[in-house]
Structure formats: structure tokens, C-alpha cells
Amino acid sequence: MNVFYEEEGTFKVATVLADNTTSLQVEAPHGKRAKIKAASVLLRFEAPSPSEFMDLAQKMAEDLDPNFLWECCEREAEFASDALAADYFGHTAKSEEAAAVLIRLHSAPIYFYKKGRGRYKAAPSKALEAALAGQEKKRLQVEQQARYVQLLSAFTLPEEFRPLLRNLLYRPDKNTVEWKALDTVCAATKLSVPALLEKCGAIPSTHDYHVNRFLLEHFPEGIGFGVPDAGGELRDPSDLPLAEVVAFSIDDATTTEIDDAFSVTPLTLGSFRIGIHIAGPTLGIPPGSLLDMEAAQRLSTVYLPGSKITMLPEAVIHHYTLGEERLCPALSMYIDVADDFTVMGTNSRIERVRIAANLRHDALEEHFNEYTLAAGSLDHPFGKALLALWKFACKMEAVRGKSNDGNNEKIDYSFHVEDDRVTISERRRGSPIDKVVSELMIYVNTEWGKQLADGGIAGIYRSQGGGKVRMSTSPAPHQGLGVSQYAWISSPMRRYVDFINQRQLVALLRKETPPYTRDSDSLQISMRDFEAAYEIYGDFQRRMERYWCLRWLLQENISITGAQVLKENLVKLDRLPLVARITSLPEMPPETTIEVEISQIDLLELTFHARFLRKLDA
Structure with missing residues (x-):
């Protein structure tokens, strides 16, 4: 006797060795013996042999x-498979026929x-129709996926x-046929997904690949502004006094958001009045306005070589930038200094300032550098003012205890991208131009931060202790700068923290109730969000600078270059x-100069391979 039975959802056949009523001892066609329950048996047959039967x-x-079987069977009630087999074959089904119907x-x-x-x-019928449609869809997807592959x-x-x-590049849905084909x-x-798509011609610009990833994540609605007439939203006060100074700015050639300018007015007995003038966008953008909400959402201008995404609309920037030959609303700090450049007093006011000139680094450095300073005379229309600012900057640097901090040994890099070609230029940090601008900004941010604290008005401060920089609403020392407190206020068109602090300062100068208190949710949220955004934007800028460094190596066809050991196996x-x-770098002390070979530059992954060639003479 043979049996056809079901075990764990599978049909099997075997020869019966012993029948114990509730269980059977059976032997499978391949010789394996087993014990099965009698209830598992669906059919019993004498012939043919189990293997032939199956x-x-x-x-x-x-x-x-x-x-056809579905058409033939009972629709509303359950049915037995052997009954359907009899209907189908037109007679009592043979064992193999009944088994065939069961299998089907x-x-x-x-x-x-x-x-x-x-x-x-x-x-x-409706469920069957839907299931068949799904089955057909799946079949077509399998065919489609095979074609994609x-x-x-x-x-x-x-x-x-x-x-x-x-979506495939940045936000893939891994359940789609397209992604499954790519993954296969x-x-x-x-290859990585970007590398494969690049080989398929889907990434014509590696630059745009990186930029679009950033934009999708942080500017999903695009980089346009939601204020249709940004310039028409501005409401500057009409009664601002006119400053009686000749002011000028000092900026990089590409700067359009000119936040700061300077003036020097001679006083009696060799003393001076130095003016630091900061653009005043908060004078015309009230809290809660559409422009304010746009700035609060962006929090900072995003910089990358060859481009930027501004915090404020272009029309607003044009209105408030301290542009040449323009009369601009500003917050000014005037510093009275003695003939030895000791500070005798300060005074801050809100006013209109006429900007006589926008001086640019590339043109100014020819006239204002270490050599012209050593000669004691600057051949420039603002030479006397620049010389006075330089001496004041040196004095303030010494007051902070930072005269010999080694910063002037460091190099800053400028990227200029034009027609898809990049120029990377080096500038030694601590040049006279850098020192004048940085020291005046440190001074005004420190002093205005102190005035906010002394006036009991909330502000957002940056402090440093133990090498860690943090932001808070309470003033605290900044060890890196050597000052008792430090608040960003000097770049209100580029950073929302400066924008907030300027609002608070305006309230202080006008003796009005400030928009924010130290415990206000909006102040805390803005500070927290700014920190996060500023870090993200900075990482993106560094990533794009790395991209253009690799592009420069390819552009200049450089495969062998010099390098300097920083530490262990890290080189610059x-x-x-x-x-x-x-x-493979042998053990060498820091600052050792070496020669390396550059290869395998990957503009998608932003990686390259560097191989040590030899040590160079100092």
C-alpha cells in the first residue's frame, strides 16, 4: 500500500511499512523512513509506484x-477536492487524477x-480580479527590471x-523596480549608485551632484524667497541724523553683503575718533515680518566657491549694503583714542552714513602691506586713515595679549571660479588688511556685547573655555580671543544671530523694550537652530572647497606635488x-617636506590616493 500525504505544506508519497491506525511507518522513494500521522494521508493507492505516481x-x-477549475467549482461554500476532481473528469477520479487536482x-x-x-x-470574483491584476503587475515588473538591468x-x-x-541619487525608495535594478x-x-549613474551619463556635472544633494536636504522648496516684493517691505526710520564722517569699507572683491565700514576723524592734540559703522537691516525689518521669518529660517548665508545662498533677498541686501557713494542706515560705534591709541571713551548711535569708497583686498594690498607700513607712508587716498587704523589694531591686539599668537604664520585660501575653472590663491593670515578688519570687529563685538550685558538686555554670546566654543544667552570669557565677553553683532546681513543682537542693541540705544528676553522661546530656538545650521553650512562649504581642490589638481594636470607632514601619516x-x-609614509617629524604622487581622484566620492615618493631637502 502507498500513500499520498501532506506534510508542512508539501505533498509527498511513500510506501506503507506498518499501519498503526493513528500513525503509519512509511518509506519514501529515496529510502528514508519516517513516522507520519494517519490524518495527514490524503489518498491511498496500490499502483503505480510512488515515484511514478508523483x-x-x-x-x-x-x-x-x-x-477553468475556478469556473467549475462551488462558489459560495467550501468543497472537497475529490468532489471537484469527479466533476472535472466526469467520473470518480483515479488516485493520480485526484492528486493532480489537489496539487493544482x-x-x-x-x-x-x-x-x-x-x-x-x-x-x-472581485478578490480574484484584484489578485490577478497584482500578479500581472508583478510579472511586468520582473520583465521591466530585467530590461533595466x-x-x-x-x-x-x-x-x-x-x-x-x-530621488534615485539622494532619496531612493528601495522598494521600486528602478532601485532594485540599480542595486543589482x-x-x-x-560600483556605487552615483558612479554607475555617472557612467550611464546621468550626472553631467559632478559639481551639481554635490550642490543638489545639499539643496534637496536643506532647501527642499528651492533657494528663492517667498517675499514677492522684498524691497517694498522695508520700513527705515526717516529721522536718522547724518554722520559727519568719510567712511570706507574693506572687503574681498566678491563681497556683496558689505556689513561694515570705518572712518577716522582727527581730534585735538594728535587724538582720533575711529568710527565702526555696521549696516542696519533690523531698522527696516520688524520682528515677525515676512522678511524676518525668511531670515530666521535660513539663519545664515551659505558660502561655497563660486557661489552663495544669501540669508536675505538680493533687493534687501542692495538696500542695506554699505555701497560706495551711498547714504546708508547704520549703527555706529565711535571710539575716541589718545595719540598713543589708548581708548578714552566710546559712543554708539543710530544714523545715516555716507560711504565714500568700497576698498577691495586685491587692489588695496598693493598699497597697504608690511613694506609700505615699514616705510611709514601709504600712497593711497585713505592712507592716513589706514595707518591710524593699523596702529589702533596693533594696540588692541596687544591689549588682548595676542600679539604673538602665531596666526600670521597660517595661510588662508581664496577660491575663484569662472567658466568652470578654479583659481586657488594663498594669503598669509595676519596681513595688515586682515589685522585691521579683524581687530575692529573683535572690538565692536566685544564692546557692544558688554553694553548689552551692562544694560540687562539679553543677547547671544560666544564663549570659549577649555578649547570648546559654545553659544549662550549669558556673557562669558572667550579665551581664544582674550576678551571678557563676545557677541556676534557685526554681520547682520549674513548671520541671524548678529541680526538678533543688533535688534537688542537698537532697543538699548533707543531706550525701548527689547524684542527678546533671556528666557524667551524665540531667542533660545534661534540660538539652537543657528548653531545646527551654521555647522551644516560650514561642512558643506568645506566639502565644496575639497571638491574644487580636486578639480584644480585635474585642471592643472598635477600628479606629483610637494607636501608637508602634519603628524604621523597625515600630510598637507x-x-x-x-x-x-x-x-606608506615613513616615520617623520612634523613640518618635514616630502614629495607625493596623486592618483585615483574621484569627484563623486571626493577621494584621492596619495603615495609617498621621497623626502625633500628643507
């Missing part, structure tokens, strides 16, 4: 149309729902991918703010 049943099952019913779960051993129920393997981009590229080909080719390449780890 072959016959499988072949017959393949010829059975599940749709079991293999078509969308047509037939299993209700028990050998018992089924037909799927409702074939095209991608040949580095050809399927047309259907084009409108989906942004990436695994086979050992010559002429670039670019560092690399060289695992």
Missing part, C-alpha cells in the same frame, strides 16, 4: 487550468483558499530613470587646503 500527478496538474488547487492560492486538509473555497549593465540609462534621478547592477559591477599638500593620509 510524476503522473505533477504532469496532469500542469495541464489543469486554475481559471494548492498551487493556486489566489483562486482557491485552503480551508482544511483536502478542502478549499473559491476566491470571490540589461541596459544599466551596458552603461545605458533607461529613459524611465530620467524623471526619477533626483551595482553589486555586479562593484602644497598650495591647497587639502590633507591626505599616506599609509
Whole structure:
């Protein structure tokens, strides 16, 4: 005697060795013996042999149309498989015929729902229709995925991918056919998704690839402003007094948000009055206005080589920037200094300032540098004022105890991108121009921060202790700068923290109730959000500077270059703010000059390989 039985959802056949009523000892066609429950048996048969029986049943099952069986079976109630087999074959079904029907019913779960051993129920027509549609959709998706894989393997981009590229690159849905095809080909080719898509011609610009990733994450609605007429929103006070000074700014050639300008007015007995004039956008942008909310959302201007995303709309920047030959609303601090440049007193006011000139680094440095200062005479229309500012800056640096802090040994890098070519220039930090601007900014931010604190008005301060910089609403020493308190106020068009602090300062100078208290939620939220955004924007700027460094190496066809050991196996390449780890670097002391080979530059991953060649003579 042989049996056809079900075990763990699988149909099997075996020869009965012993029948114990509730259980059977059986032997499978391949010789394995087992004990099965009698209730598991669906059919008993004498012939043919178990292996022949299974072959016959499988072949017959393949010829059975599940749709026809569904048409033939009882629709509303459960039915037994052997009853359906009798109806189908027109006679009491043979064992192999009954087994074939069972196998077919079991293999078509969308047509037939299993209700028990050998018992089924037909799927409702609507459910069957939906299931068949899903099955067909899945079949088409499998075919589509296979076609995608074939095209991608040949580095050809399927047309259907084009409108989906942004999501595939930055926010993939891993359940889609397109992603599954990409993933399959990436695994086979050992390429990353961006690298594969680049090979398929889907990333025409590696620069845009990095920028678009940043924009999608942090500017999902685009970089345009929601204020249709930004210039028309401004409400500057009409009664501001006119400052009787000749003011000028000092900025990089690409700067459009000119926040600060300076003036020097001679007084009696060799003393001076130095003016530090800061643009006043808060004078015309009230709290809670559309422009204010836009600035509060962006929090800072985003800088990257060759471009920037401004915190304020262009029309607002144009209105408040301290542009040449313009009369601009400003907050001014006047510092009276003795002939030895000791500070005798300060005075702050809100006024209009006429800007006589916008001096630019590249043109000014020819006239204002270490050599012209050593000669004691600056051949420049603002030479006397610049010389006075330089002496004042040196005095303030000494007061802070920072005259010999080594900053003038460091190098700053400027990136200029034009027509997709990059120029990277070096400037030694601590040049006369840098020192004048930085010292005057440190002074005004320190002094105005003190005035806010002394006036009991909340502000956002930066402090440093133990090497860690933090922001808070309470003044605290900044060890790195050597000052008792420090508040960012000098860049209100570029940083929202400065914008907030300027608002508080305006209230102090006007003797009005300030917009923010130390415990106000808006102040705390703005400070927290600014810290997060400023770090993100800074990381993005550094990432794009790294990108342009690699582009410069390719542009200049540089494969061998000098480098300097920083520590252990970390080196800095010559002429670039670019560092690399060289695992093969022999042990050498810091500042050792070496020669390295550059290869395998990847503009998508922003990686490259550096190999040590030799040590260079000092």
C-alpha cells in the first residue's frame, strides 16, 4: 500500500511499512523512513509506484487550468477536492487524477483558499480580479527590471530613470523596480549608485551632484524667497541724523553683503575718533515680518566657491549694503583714542552714513602691506586713515595679549571660479588688511556685547573655555580671543544671530523694550537652530572647497606635488587646503617636506590616493 500525504505544506508519497491506525511507518522513494500521522494521508493507492505516481500527478496538474477549475467549482461554500476532481473528469477520479487536482488547487492560492486538509473555497470574483491584476503587475515588473538591468549593465540609462534621478541619487525608495535594478547592477559591477549613474551619463556635472544633494536636504522648496516684493517691505526710520564722517569699507572683491565700514576723524592734540559703522537691516525689518521669518529660517548665508545662498533677498541686501557713494542706515560705534591709541571713551548711535569708497583686498594690498607700513607712508587716498587704523589694531591686539599668537604664520585660501575653472590663491593670515578688519570687529563685538550685558538686555554670546566654543544667552570669557565677553553683532546681513543682537542693541540705544528676553522661546530656538545650521553650512562649504581642490589638481594636470607632514601619516599638500593620509609614509617629524604622487581622484566620492615618493631637502 502507498500513500499520498501532506506534510508542512508539501505533498509527498511513500510506501506503507506498518499501519498503526493513528500513525503509519512509511518509506519514501529515496529510502528514508519516517513516522507520519494517519490524518495527514490524503489518498491511498496500490499502483503505480510512488515515484511514478508523483510524476503522473505533477504532469496532469500542469495541464489543469486554475481559471477553468475556478469556473467549475462551488462558489459560495467550501468543497472537497475529490468532489471537484469527479466533476472535472466526469467520473470518480483515479488516485493520480485526484492528486493532480489537489496539487493544482494548492498551487493556486489566489483562486482557491485552503480551508482544511483536502478542502478549499473559491476566491470571490472581485478578490480574484484584484489578485490577478497584482500578479500581472508583478510579472511586468520582473520583465521591466530585467530590461533595466540589461541596459544599466551596458552603461545605458533607461529613459524611465530620467524623471526619477533626483530621488534615485539622494532619496531612493528601495522598494521600486528602478532601485532594485540599480542595486543589482551595482553589486555586479562593484560600483556605487552615483558612479554607475555617472557612467550611464546621468550626472553631467559632478559639481551639481554635490550642490543638489545639499539643496534637496536643506532647501527642499528651492533657494528663492517667498517675499514677492522684498524691497517694498522695508520700513527705515526717516529721522536718522547724518554722520559727519568719510567712511570706507574693506572687503574681498566678491563681497556683496558689505556689513561694515570705518572712518577716522582727527581730534585735538594728535587724538582720533575711529568710527565702526555696521549696516542696519533690523531698522527696516520688524520682528515677525515676512522678511524676518525668511531670515530666521535660513539663519545664515551659505558660502561655497563660486557661489552663495544669501540669508536675505538680493533687493534687501542692495538696500542695506554699505555701497560706495551711498547714504546708508547704520549703527555706529565711535571710539575716541589718545595719540598713543589708548581708548578714552566710546559712543554708539543710530544714523545715516555716507560711504565714500568700497576698498577691495586685491587692489588695496598693493598699497597697504608690511613694506609700505615699514616705510611709514601709504600712497593711497585713505592712507592716513589706514595707518591710524593699523596702529589702533596693533594696540588692541596687544591689549588682548595676542600679539604673538602665531596666526600670521597660517595661510588662508581664496577660491575663484569662472567658466568652470578654479583659481586657488594663498594669503598669509595676519596681513595688515586682515589685522585691521579683524581687530575692529573683535572690538565692536566685544564692546557692544558688554553694553548689552551692562544694560540687562539679553543677547547671544560666544564663549570659549577649555578649547570648546559654545553659544549662550549669558556673557562669558572667550579665551581664544582674550576678551571678557563676545557677541556676534557685526554681520547682520549674513548671520541671524548678529541680526538678533543688533535688534537688542537698537532697543538699548533707543531706550525701548527689547524684542527678546533671556528666557524667551524665540531667542533660545534661534540660538539652537543657528548653531545646527551654521555647522551644516560650514561642512558643506568645506566639502565644496575639497571638491574644487580636486578639480584644480585635474585642471592643472598635477600628479606629483610637494607636501608637508602634519603628524604621523597625515600630510598637507602644497598650495591647497587639502590633507591626505599616506599609509606608506615613513616615520617623520612634523613640518618635514616630502614629495607625493596623486592618483585615483574621484569627484563623486571626493577621494584621492596619495603615495609617498621621497623626502625633500628643507
